[in-house]
Amino acid sequence: MIFSMIGLIGGLTLLIVLTMRGMNLLIAAPLSTLFLAVFSGIPLFPQLVGDGDPNMLGNYMQGFSGFVANWFIMFLLGSIFGKVMGDARAADSVSKFVVDKLGTKYAIMAVVAACAILTYGGVSLFIVGFSVFPLALSLFKQANLPRRFIPATLAFGSVTFTMTSAGSPEIQNWIPIEFLGTTAYAAWQVSAIVALFMIVFGYWWLKKIIYRAVAKGESFDVREGDPVVEERELPNPLLAAIPLLVVLVISFIFHDSLGTSALIIALTSGIVAAWALNRKYLDNVWESASGGDNGCAASHYEYSCCCWIRSSCSANNGLYGSG
Template identity: 40%
Template sequence: MGTLGILLSLVLLMYLAYRGINVLILAPLLALLALLFSGETALLLPTYTQVFMKAMGGYMIQFFPLFLLGALFGKLMDDSGSALAIARGIVAKVGSQRAILAIVLACGLLTYGGVSLFVVAFAVYPIGAALFREAGIPKRLIPGAIALGAFTFTMTALPGTPAIQNAIPSPFFGTDAFAAPGLGLIAGLIMLGLGSWWLSAQARQLMTAGEGYGVHDDEPAQQELRDIPGFWLALLPILLVIALNFVMAKQILPQVDASFLAKPEFGGLQDAKSLIGIWSIIVALGAAIVLLVTLHWRRWVDLKRSVNDGAFGSMLPILNTASEVGYGTVIASLAGFVVIRDLVLGVSSNPLVSEAVAVNILAGITGSASGGMSIALKTLGEQYLALATSAGISPELLHRVAAMASGCMDTLPHNGAVISLLAICKLSHRESYKFIFVNTVAFPLVALTVVITLGSLFGSF
């Protein structure tokens, strides 16, 4: 009954989230529903306050700075005109005749630099609509192009990306954002190459069949002409994020005397290895925000409002993800979870395969890359690290596989980012989800398989 309750709870979480009920409400209720099936009715309130809320709070303590700084950086990039300037600059350099590749690269560069995927979608969509209309490419391919650039290789594969999905494995495995850089680059190229080729082939096929851009009454308003910065000036904060993240993670922070961490007030840690990845991104984003504000001092219409809106914009994402972590912690504490855990761990003797399966399943159920990975690593991270150590597999490889696995099954139809992207583009699942699915689920799974295979054969590189 306990295992049945867990499965029922997971199915309801996926279904009700797809129906639009907020996870802040769903997560604690469905966690307690699973507890009821286990027969532990007397533990409802203690489990809620001492297990669910403690895990939720712990996640927020650990990752809130990344959500806050990431949302703030994205908002300032948007309000300063930098995101728009970069998107236009990429389009100008690549050429409007390669509209699909131009949109993919624009989204990729912005998200690799730390700009929120929602900011990217809002900034790039009007440009994409104009380009696709001019080239006669069906509008329903736009979400696939934006998703390829924003939801895939720059989110989970490319080394150094400040995306939260690339930061979550760090404290579990003692790694940083540049874990397994060679494998990450290979995976990124696979996703970019296959996705761009397939979207272009789909465009040619549809246009040959007589489908053009189409007639749409809800076209985006043309973005007003405003004083936007030059391309390279707009790019400077992004370059700083990437460079400073690398220098802090590889050169400066590993040399810091972190013996003070052994004190109780700092958590009693033996070293800073589990914190370097997060500290590096905090420093990089913080410095980039200061540079961004300084560079565009004369362009701010209302800097205080931009800062406040950016800060408020971080609240819902961190609360949603932290609630999912609380849910996962409760599920992992139930006796029925042992069956599921043993099943997942027994999928393969290769811990990389088992980890990939677990993260994929949980990311798909929760509709969240960060939420699914957090649940998987919170409940099984120690086992995976122990199995990998005994098998001679490096933690860096575990990091990269976990990050990449989180970005495969997460974009099922109930995923919040998918729903938001379709709403921004004013298209339906029926019209455009196929193009999102292939680029954000199918091709990332291909890339993940390649990384696991190469990692198993040659180790981390």
């Protein structure tokens, strides 16, 4: 059990370190899983075990192919929806509206709120980052806040409470449905309390560390080549936000009857709504779809690698294997 725990924690740590240092995920993931398999006592090849017995290669392929089969369409539609929202400038319009309303005085809150609205509406993280980062940079510059905290602010607004809160169309909230037999709105009362705690505590802590740095003399660091907020025509923010509401409403209507398949209808409806309401700003919807497909491939492989580690670990009965 001790060695299995070391393998699990070490494998995940190795995956994070290698990818953070720039290693291609196609290489980092197999190395991390190999580390896990060795420490957990899992044979590497199916030829080394009997029929049906666990092995690293076989269990990884099962987890990888199973995940692709179950979730590829959701990833594809989610990526296309985010790309269409980005290319149609709808994501820019929504984020700029929120930032303008809150202003420099509430710079941190404005960035968090803009990210939260977009991600809870189903827009992919890549699009949220590209849409909000220039606005965050401008706000932090005007408020003279240390720029090194911009990534933390973007991350807090986009990858915390909005990812797992009840009703979120993000894939992290929908993957457990088929395994737990629940819905996207399961235990929404508890989810609301947890989300509120994350918002309040996270925002308090974020402000605390930023203003502590300011008190020590840190300020905004201007760098050559910083992106600027372009002055260009944007869609009406209310019209731009409608596709986000469409995704949420459609997923709510069909989540009981269709389960995870409700997300397919919801995201497809969001794509159609984004195109119909903002087609004036969308040069070529098929180019956006192609761009979304490329983003889907990258995102899908990242999640599949996590399934690789999970399936390899479960092949040895989780943390209770040999060792």
